[in-house]
Amino acid sequence: MTDFIDIGSVTDIPVQGARIVRTAHGDIAVFHTASGHFYAVDEYLEGKAGPLSNGIQHGEKVTDPMRNWVFDLATGEAQGADEGCVGTYEMKVEGGRLLLSSAAIAGRVAAE
């Protein structure tokens, strides 16, 4: 059973916008796509891409503002010729609240 932590309201992130959640072990970017879905992925792909919350979103993808890599928000995979994958985290929406899996925060601590 996954535990979830309330990180804010759905209206805190405009449609096609993104914001970050700070954790002790790096930032997580939370995206609100045009289709109304929410995704949580790592803000940086170390040495290769990021900060992804600053990118332009299109569909369920985001384009990295620095090198134009395109990432699939659901899988974290880089698209096209680029190779790499950012971590993705489980999240859900309940009663207008955004819930992020506590593993996204605590799991990273445990990984240290």
Next chain:
Amino acid sequence: MTQKLIIIGAGMATGRALEQLIEADPNAYDVTLFNAEPRGNYNRIMLSPVLSGEKTYEEIVTHSAEWYEENGVTCRFGERVASVDRARKVVIAENGDELPYDKLMFGTGSNPFIIPMPGHDLEGVIAYRDLEDTELMMSMNETNKVVVIGGGLLGLEAAAGMAARGVDVTVVHIMGHLMERQLDEAAGYLLRKALVDKGITVRCQANSKQILGENGKVRALQLDDGTELPCDLLVMAVGIRPNVKLAQDIGLAVGKGIHVDDQMLTSDADILAVGECVEHDGAIFGLVAPLYDQAKVAAKTLLDKPATFVQREISTKLKVTGCDLFSAGDFAEGEDREDIVFRDPARGVYRRLVLQSNKVIGAVMYGDTADSNWFFGLIKEATDVSDMRDTLIFGPAYQGGTPMDPLAAVAALPDDAEICGCNGISKGQIIAAINGGADTLDAVKATSKAGSSCGSCVGLVTQVLGVTLGDEFKMPEKETICKCSDLSHDDVRKLIIAKELKSIPHVMQDLDWKSPGGCHVCRPALNYYLVCAWPGEEVDDGKSRFINERVHANIQKDGTYSVVPRMLGGITTPKELRAIADVADKFKVPTVKVTGGQRIDLLGVKKEDLPAIWYDLGEAGMMSGQAYAKGLRTVKTCVGSDHCRFGTQDSTGLGIKIESEMWGAWSPHKFKLAVSGCPRNCAESTCKDLGIICVDSGYQILVGGAAGLDLLEAELLVTVATEEEAIEVSSAFYQLYREGAQYLHRPYKWIAKVGLDWVKEQVADDLENRAALAERFRYSQKFYQVDPWAERARKGVDSHEFTPLADFTKVAAE
């Protein structure tokens, strides 16, 4: 031997189960039917047509009193069940009656979810669930205002039904577009447009704060931004919760709903449950199709016949007259998924299919849903569609046919639409020329003059040739804006104006975009074209801008930002320098550098600190230098006749005047100017987008210089005698470039395309046109000369861009 069956709840699922049971074996059970509502079974999903006046209540009754009587069903309507004693197998009614049962069936349905915000218990706050709610809504008329919270299926049906009665209805929806669970953004946009046309006000991404009342009755809904929406009735249609109270009280296994197995049996083998109150394999149900499946299975289980309930794909249609939409399956984008999108702007049709492994897994349709069942069949049966892929989107009638015409957008233009702006030539005039024998582009240019000036409309003229001549005309290859469209930059710009398109979804719909939401290449370009075409109208979409323009600072390689305040003409003061030094200290700015554009760059600023730095700089009278913008950057100057012994004119003063006139403007790419006081050219005017060199007799204006990836010397546009003329020519040239150049083309690239001679005609020779261009520029500046830093530092604009959503670093540290 006849057994006793008691059913709790006369809804659509239990009604169907009862029908099936009686049809299969009328004598198997002696049935008693309890219902809390004082009536029997009616078709609840048809309440919307009742509300809008298209049907009457009588027409939607599924089982009449006679039906129950004929089939020997004992009805206890208007009575609740107080409890069930499972050990003794008796149902205890509200009045204390005890009724024994052999089998018991729960059909307790669901309760509408009422947001527990302040004021939810006021009179006049209702859900949309039963006939009473419907009747209350039907009592509203032209003199009433109603707010509906919830832009889902039910909320929109309620809104449309009341709007049809002349009620002033506002829909408040928390998400970014309507029916986000069933529709993608493009279809949501079309739906919104149709509802607005019906006179309904739609507010998306609106968070309700509280309901305000007066004498215990609802008066208005207040949003969290403080807006008050007055209303006489407030309808909450934000979802349903399975009604599990009784089941829970008597100890049945309950999760989100009453747990049932594939035979619709609860944790008690003598108790079944069907409908919206059940939870099967983790899912709950709100649409009618799976409910009917459950009813069928429950009837068989009651007769000891084998049957299994299987969850299947469901589809949705909105029951609002004039809004044909359909959605089924899964239409989220994914890496291994492909989209096929079809748009017919003239008819307002949008269709999107989502394919995975050569199978259709989702479909969204708007405007023409005639083929929806065919597509739904492909989804349900997981048909392999590889063979019909090319024509799939057109529906069953087109299988084996040829794909649609890519010239649709131009074909749909009216004859009076202007194609060639330079010469004022309409589509009709071009067609007349073609019909008069001009069957090549050159012939059209020669006979109608269309496309013979700046040439930016050549793409459209060619398409008119294609549309008019059909197969006789071979379309040349052209460069498209990006892979999302078949149109070139020039085509898109002209069509935005000809068709008065004013939002990105609108452009994508009307110009037949091939991807559902565009990409990082076309979105910023479209946004600029809209910003340029419609000054003063709220067309700017920050989410389609590159990060630097979104947060008004330049992102650096480590994710920090740089801050460059404007210094008009490169002139500053001790007070400004002190303020810059103070913020550099206060915010521990690691690098302070003088730029090539004669101002000061603070590098290495944290994103969260930006608004605070801007606030401090604003206190000292400084504003954004827009060093991040595809827009007006700097006007570099030399000291000129004030100090320099060679200076012929006041170059610094002119530079300040020009920059004061032009700051804040957006353009296809950055735009840099310089004013030098004499031909020694200390301000380097000869390599700028627009450079002025002062001479004794006046001002030489040079354009199209470059000193970046390309090195080009600016060429003389015109020489003028006065400062006023120099300012007007500068504005007119900038506006001509703003209106004509392709996004991300600097002026030199644009001039190479249209020719310097044509630019001279427009700005130097035709004085009337020069004045008109300058006037359009001034008009546009009224709206864009706003300091974006002040708006963010003082008015909290876009505050979400600068602060984290949540911070767990401290929590983790403890």
